[in-house]
Structures are given as structure tokens and as C-alpha cells.
Amino acid sequence: MQPCNTFAALCGWITRRNVVLGVRTISRAVYGVGPRAYLRSEPLLAKLARATVICNSKAGLREWLNQGVPAERLHHIPNGLPLPPRVLAPPFAVSGPLRIGMLARVDPVKGHDLVLRALGILKDRGLDFRFSNWGGGDPAAVERLRATARQLGIADRAEFRAACASPWDPLESMDVFVSASLAEGMSNSIMEAMAAGRVVLSTDVGDASLILGPSASTSGVLFAPTEHALADAIGAVASDRDRAAALGARAKQKAAREFSVVAMVDAYESVYAGLASSSSSGS
DSSP states (O other): OTTHHHHHHHHHHHHTOOOEEEEOOOGGGOOSHHHHHHHHHHHHHHHHHTOEEEESSHHHHHHHHHTTOOGGGEEEOOOOOOOOSSOOOOTTOSOSSEEEEEEOOBOGGGOHHHHHHHHHHHHHTTOOEEEEEEOOBOHHHHHHHHHHHHHTTOTTTEEEEOOOSOSHHHHHTOSEEEEOOSSOSSOHHHHHHHHTTOEEEEESOTTHHHHHOOGGGOSEEEEOSSHHHHHHHHHHHHHOHHHHHHHHHHHHHHHHHHOOHHHHHHHHHHHHHHHHHHHHTTO
16 A cells, blocks of 8 residues: 555644554565655554554554554454356366466566466376466566567467456366465455355465364365466366366355454444544543
């Protein structure tokens, strides 16, 4: 959210007014001198302004606690998710190659290189697949990924498309959804893939394990951030599609049950009502 939080906290400190900051990222996902400078300034200014801080991920909340922001001023409100506007075809509804996809801007933190290397391993193992990524990014970076795909011998199986206005059509075209992020807070794309009933494979970063659920009743598969771990995870899906389809169905049910926009709005209203009450009482 940089630099919005920095300037909001600064204004709150100067005017002595209540200020609410929204934290939707974690430090490892931010790079560049300017953005990291803003990121480092936020907790300091938040403490000076006695700001209320709303984190959409437990990972983000822990970072702010570690920066010395008082726990009573921190709130965890997970993202809410509008459900698909129509019934989507389930994974594996189309015979043929395993359809693997991502919804991620082309950025080093999103792990596209790792995914391509895993797909290269799967090609050598003889798996028939097609891969698509939907997401914007620097054209030069996209071309570097296409060059990597050519070097790995999978250029005819991997495509990189522009970002899409709605995730549902791209998700319906996938059997397996991959989130290979090296750092993440709360991933909307994982939640959307679950709502679409896809088989979700994710690196264990940020709140991924919290979103997918405990291992005894998980709605997806967590993998270590290596190409061999991802290749093995995709291979397991390909070899037992019935089990994988059951994971997708469980994910869809969990999303409908737990990712409520209404619950998110209610939680925000509760925070703002508390601030209004404390202001009127002069505390």
C-alpha cells in the first residue's frame, strides 16, 4: 500500500486524528529503494500516530507486531471473495493434456521461472500438459520467460497471456492452479482458484496454509519452493485425478463457506464503530 500508509500515518500524527492503515503485503514481497523506504517508515509513523492497523494476513500482522506496534491496535481481517457468477465446469472435464495455470503478474517474486523448470522436468518424465499464465508485466520479462520455455523445450506447451478483467474464464480452463510465490500475504488468486473448484498447488508462504486448511482436511497441496517439489506435486495430481478432483471439490466448499464478503464488511464496520465510539467518548 506504499506510499499511502506512510502519508496517512503522517497526517494522523500531525492532526492528532484517528487514522486507519491497511496492510496487504509483507516485506519480502517488496523491493526497490523507494518502496522499501516507505515500508520501513510505516510502523514507525503508525506508532507515533497511534494508528489502527488492519492486516489482511496473519503473516502481515506478525511482521507489524515484531516492529513494535501494540497488539491492541492491530486487527486481522481476511479478504472476502465474490463467488463465481455461474457454475463452472469441474477440473478434468476435458480429456487430453493436463491443463496447468497461474494468475500472476510477471514478477520475480511470483516464481514463474520455478514453474517453467518444473514443467521441463515433467516434459522429460513424459507428462502431457499445457501451461497458461494470465497476468501483466514488463514485456522484456515476459520475453525472458518465453526464452526459458524455448530452452527447456516446452515453448509449444507454455503461453503467457495478458491480465484478465475476471478470473473465472481462465480458471475454468485449468485443471491445476499453481501459486509459486516466494513471498505472499493473503493470496486472492488462491482463494479464487478454490472458489472455482480447481486443484490448488501452492508454496507454503504467507497465509497459504491457513487458506487451504489443516493437513488432515486440506483443500490443496503445499510444496517446497523447488522445481523438483513442484514437479512431484503435479505428477501426483496427474497420476490420481480422482483424489485431485476431490481436493478441488473440498476447496470449492471451503471457499463458499469461509470467504464471505459479508463477514469481511462486518469486521471492518466493527473496527470503525469502535473508533467512532472512542472518539465520541474522548478516549
